Amino acid sequence: MKAWDRVLNARNVNRPLSSDYIKALFDDFVELHGDRLYKDDAAIIGGIATLGGMPVTVIAQEKGKNLKEKVRRNFGSPNPEGYRKSLRLMKQAEKFGRPIITLVDTQGAYCGLGAEERGQGEAIARNLMEMSSLKVPIITIVIGEGGSGGALALAVADRVWMLENAIYSILSPEGFASILYKDSTKAKEAAEVMKLTAQDLYELDVIEKIIEEPGAGAHESFEAIALNITALLIEEISVLKAMPIEDMLEERYARYRKFL
């Protein structure tokens, strides 16, 4: 399968979104709102839930189902307040010893006037720095699109997994083509050289696991995928919880330190 087909699949209108996964993977979900500084960013859903009976903090980028929802959720492109809400909930998770599960599905952090005024770069940078040393396990799953620093700001984790048809890259193929080929219509060519598929990223050691999507994609096999993810998460969290915190943080540091 061509990389571009993965891109199309990752953007398929019927592809399950974070809100679907939150319902399927967790019980007792309580959504928590706001960054305590400015506002609540609907592009990111955050809260507390149980996973196999264990309390966890869940943070997820949500693109929205229909047009009205998409607009309300800014098509899943967070503003700084979204990243600051995420960090607040992650710090809260650390305080109460809850593992953190993040779901990534964004074309990127929002490129707007207000986002710049309120320090988009600072918000992302702070998440990267803080997540690298949070004293609870963090597992990230890229479920659709993982675009740029806007995705990474939820993906400094002990384990990063990707769905088979998800993509994760420095920039959208359109943006990459626009910069390097001076032609955004060459996104298809760009996708083939960018190494943005789950398989590419597994080979580059950027992710630890590829979650299979039986059939034509997650929209056709959601139940099976959700069951699989639930089992994988429960197992991996128990592995991480069994590690001394210092070892876990050392491993997390090395996870990013190795890229040269």
Place this chain on the structure above:
Amino acid sequence: MANIFKKTKYVKMNVVSKQEAPSVPSGLWVKCNNCGEVIYKEDFHSNLKICGSCEKHFRLDSSTRISMVLDEDSFEPMDEDLQTRNVLDFPGYDKKIKGLKESTHLNEGVVTGTGAIDGNKVAFGVMDSRFMMGSMGAVVGEKITRLIEKATEESLPLIIFTASGGARMQEGIISLMQLAKTSAALSRFNDAGGLYITVLTDPTSGGVTASFAMLGDIILAEPGTFIGFAGPRVIMQTIKQELPEGFQRAEFLKEHGFVDKIVARAEIKETLSQLLMLHGF
């Protein structure tokens, strides 16, 4: 340094050039693209590439920056032998790197090492916009990270001058990972109680803004510096409206609370020295 403030005024020509660098009407003269002033080249350089008329700060190369900030002959470079890899097998990338190495005599878009500011040893990094616009690929990320780790090990204050278009597209996801790598190293430096000062210079954007540039304990910026996450063109395409005057300039960031202090080029060394003193150095 004696004639930093010497100005030589000549006839003002109201022609605005679109280039970033001042244009060169003849070998001995440069024309400021901001105010149109024609300046004697020697004065322009002795004035640290600041227009004597409108005070626009033009971009500086890393070696001028080093001689401007560090004590004479105190700089000891690190990691000059790291080799850029073409991880995406991107056509033309190896050749481009090779050409830039030859023309700039740099190994990559950042120069790192140790040096002294008024006798105080510091870990010092300076990005160079001549090398692929100071973009951050694996080597830039590695040099920055090693510098942070050295500062952590030796309890040195850390000073980084940023100048970057952001993450280097040609190295794809490996460039993106450098944001996490450098930020994680800074987290450890923080835990060790280290002092980190960033000086944002034109331009500071994208993945560098979204990592080590914005993580300083103290964030300084040169006047007029472009500082942003997204570029103005991308923002205009996204929001379909014009951007306000001065948007994403250092003064704008200070007003919005993201820069501690704007410092003119000629006063940077003195300001850094004072901040070091205030932290017990």
